[in-house]
Amino acid sequence: MAMMRYAEALNRALREEMARDQTVFVFGEDIASYGGVFKVTQGLAEAFGDRVRDTPISEQTLTAMAVTAAMTGTRPVLEIMYADFLPLSLDALVNQASIYNYIWNGQVTMPFVLRTQGGGGVGTGAQHAKSLDSMVAHIPGLRVLAPVTPADARALLKAAIRDPHPVVFLEHKLLYNTRGEVPDDDTLGEIGRARIARAGRDVSIFATSRMVLEAEKAAAELDAAGISAEVVDLRSLRPLDLDAITASVGRTHHAVVVNEDWRFCGYAAELSATIMEHAFDDLDAPVERVATLDMPIPYAETLEREVIPDAARIAAAARRALA
Amino acid sequence: MVLTRLLEERLGDLHKAGKTRGPIHRCDGQEAVGVGAAAVLTDADFITTTHRGHAVYIGKGLEPRRIVAEIFGRQTGYCGGRGGHMLLGDVEHGMLGGNAIVGASIPAAAGMALSIQLRREDRISVAVFGDGAAQTGICHETMNIAALWKLPVVFLLEHNEYGLTVHHSVQSSVPDLHLRAAGYGMPGEQIDGNDVIAVHQAVSRAAQRARRGDGPSLIEARTYRLEGFSTSDMGGYQTPEELAAWRRRDPIPQSREILAETLGATRVADVEAAAAREIEAAFETALADPMPAFVPHAPSVPYTARGEGA
Numbered sequence: 124m125a126m127m128r129y130a131e132a133l134n135r136a137l138r139e140e141m142a143r144d145q146t147v148f149v150f151g152e153d154i155a156s157y158g159g160v161f162k163v164t165q166g167l168a169e170a171f172g173d174r175v176r177d178t179p180i181s182e183q184t185l186t187a188m189a190v191t192a193a194m195t196g197t198r199p200v201l202e203i204m205y206a207d208f209l210p211l212s213l214d215a216l217v218n219q220a221s222i223y224n225y226i227w228n229g230q231v232t233m234p235f236v237l238r239t240q241g242g243g244g245v246g247t248g249a250q251h252a253k254s255l256d257s258m259v260a261h262i263p264g265l266r267v268l269a270p271v272t273p274a275d276a277r278a279l280l281k282a283a284i285r286d287p288h289p290v291v292f293l294e295h296k297l298l299y300n301t302r303g304e305v306p307d308d309d310t311l312g313e314i315g316r317a318r319i320a321r322a323g324r325d326v327s328i329f330a331t332s333r334m335v336l337e338a339e340k341a342a343a344e345l346d347a348a349g350i351s352a353e354v355v356d357l358r359s360l361r362p363l364d365l366d367a368i369t370a371s372v373g374r375t376h377h378a379v380v381v382n383e384d385w386r387f388c389g390y391a392a393e394l395s396a397t398i399m400e401h402a403f404d405d406l407d408a409p410v411e412r413v414a415t416l417d418m419p420i421p422y423a424e425t426l427e428r429e430v431i432p433d434a435a436r437i438a439a440a441a442r443r444a445l446a
Numbered sequence: 447m448v449l450t451r452l453l454e455e456r457l458g459d460l461h462k463a464g465k466t467r468g469p470i471h472r473c474d475g476q477e478a479v480g481v482g483a484a485a486v487l488t489d490a491d492f493i494t495t496t497h498r499g500h501a502v503y504i505g506k507g508l509e510p511r512r513i514v515a516e517i518f519g520r521q522t523g524y525c526g527g528r529g530g531h532m533l534l535g536d537v538e539h540g541m542l543g544g545n546a547i548v549g550a551s552i553p554a555a556a557g558m559a560l561s562i563q564l565r566r567e568d569r570i571s572v573a574v575f576g577d578g579a580a581q582t583g584i585c586h587e588t589m590n591i592a593a594l595w596k597l598p599v600v601f602l603l604e605h606n607e608y609g610l611t612v613h614h615s616v617q618s619s620v621p622d623l624h625l626r627a628a629g630y631g632m633p634g635e636q637i638d639g640n641d642v643i644a645v646h647q648a649v650s651r652a653a654q655r656a657r658r659g660d661g662p663s664l665i666e667a668r669t670y671r672l673e674g675f676s677t678s679d680m681g682g683y684q685t686p687e688e689l690a691a692w693r694r695r696d697p698i699p700q701s702r703e704i705l706a707e708t709l710g711a712t713r714v715a716d717v718e719a720a721a722a723r724e725i726e727a728a729f730e731t732a733l734a735d736p737m738p739a740f741v742p743h744a745p746s747v748p749y750t751a752r753g754e755g756a
Contacts, residue, residue, distance in 0.1 A: 146564075181591060187557060196561050197565065215553075225743040225746065226529045228524075228525045228526040228542075263746035351534060362748055362750045
């Protein structure tokens with residue numbers, strides 16, 4: 124085990140996979156000589172030469188090129204600097220990457236990873252603070268991963284690179300400097316498997332990405348008031364670990380879903396509907412939903428704080444579920 | 447070219463008889479572009495094309511029988527009936543896709559060229575796209591990146607005068623689109639797209655340049671669509687004079703004349719008769735083939751398979 128930052132864990136995964144497999148290459152804006160604006164790709168250009176490329180600002184085309192590079196023998200890892208730029212990549216995801224394995228009757232696979240980071244909390248404003256999870260998780264044929272711990276960041280990025288299908292890998296700008304133990308062995312994450320971040324008896328809090336950390340804070344606060352909350356880190360937004368969800372609801376009979384995307388038609392809405400459809404008989408109360416307020420993300424700290432979910436809102440939702 | 451024309455005409459007849467499904471985008475009049483370009487390539491080379499790709503499918507060596515089967519949604523089609531006439535792909539022949547998002551065939555070919563470059567392989571890719579697609583943002587982005595990285599790709603602009611019903615003069619202030627190549631630092635040339643020899647020669651030059659590692663080229667092949675945008679086209683935007691003028695430049699009679707001079711009229715007639723028999727047999731066999739059975743797509747299922755999760 125080694126203690127490292129989330130960004131370092133991702134860097135290590137890229138380094139290991141590029142060393143292991145000559146067909147893995149990394150491209151994106153500012154990622155080669157500068158090492159990425161969040162320093163995830165630092166040092167890779169020195170180690171791997173033209174397999175690490177700075178690109179023009181052309182997200183639409185870069186994503187489309189990754190799709191066909193992936194179907195012709197390489198394993199591209201494309202960095203899209205902000206999740207807010209995903210709409211530029213969307214045609215290549217919705218109309219290209221996600222369809223060919225099916226419509227060409229299995230003739231091609233698509234080992235392509237799109238890494239990006241979203242989320243608010245640091246005053247980046249309405250065009251650099253969104254989480255657009257539901258926009259990508261909506262698309263059949265894609266996998267969507269959102270690890271929160273450095274260990275999962277490394278293990279799931281390695282699994283994503285080796286996977287034969289297109290993966291959107293969602294990071295969070297407030298996670299890059301968080302630290303955690305990362306195993307030394309060649310652990311691969313399992314796509315489609317959730318993790319119980321904290322066991323509990325009274326209420327299940329299903330959370331994604333940085334919201335898992337807020338849910339853990341909420342659980343600690345609830346614990347002090349005598350409420351035992353279970354925090355489930357979903358890790359894989361698509362495919363979703365339905366068994367883990369139904370098992371947890373079966374234990375606690377109360378559910379709170381938390382996601383940093385917008386509330387209306389957001390990823391939390393899908394989680395809520397999934398629980399209603401698959402665990403209704405185990406529920407003692409309606410599912411409580413915590414998500415970003417349905418409006419543009421404001422800039423000023425006092426305003427942004429009102430819009431993005433936090434531990435206090437999650438704890439309040441858990442209390443409502445148990446009321 | 448004759449195979450393609452006969453395919454298109456037969457599809458037109460079956461559409462009128464109400465026997466086709468969805469729109470069919472015929473390429474009558476444009477056959478020389480796709481066929482002439484594909485003839486330069488080997489099975490190892492990749493080509494991408496548009497929603498109007500039948501000439502490329504035939505030119506790249508795909509069997510008419512399996513093309514027809516795909517167009518009629520049969521199990522025996524190149525994609526088992528899942529793709530349809532616009533989205534046909536065949537890995538074995540490097541025919542990596544008709545693409546019905548206008549402009550998408552351009553970065554698609556460049557992505558394949560990037561893969562070729564990174565793996566240091568001896569092959570190239572060709573993007574076939576129209577004058578409508580030339581106005582998209584991804585066309586600009588792709589040409590910039592391809593020229594910058596000297597990707598082994600050929601940009602073949604199949605200029606048929608119209609983007610659906612809108613004339614190119616209403617889509618661009620510059621009538622000669624090959625001039626744009628200069629802005630990317632790559633060679634650009636304009637050719638008669640109804641002259642299959644001119645297409646073959648221009649694509650050969652561009653292919654050699656790409657194989658040498660000197661990067662992409664832009665070829666603007668001027669041609670014309672003699673039939674509607676698709677089988678749903680009500681017409682009315684092409685003048686009779688314009689249509690008559692282009693019918694006189696139909697690539698098939700032009701090629702027939704040249705071939706008759708060198709091979710003799712009898713030999714040419716024999717080849718055409720064989721093509722007619724092949725298309726006849728293709729439709730007969732394909733239309734008798736079974737429809738596919740529905741199978742869900744496992745990678746699209748939103749939940750982890752039971753027993754695999756926690």
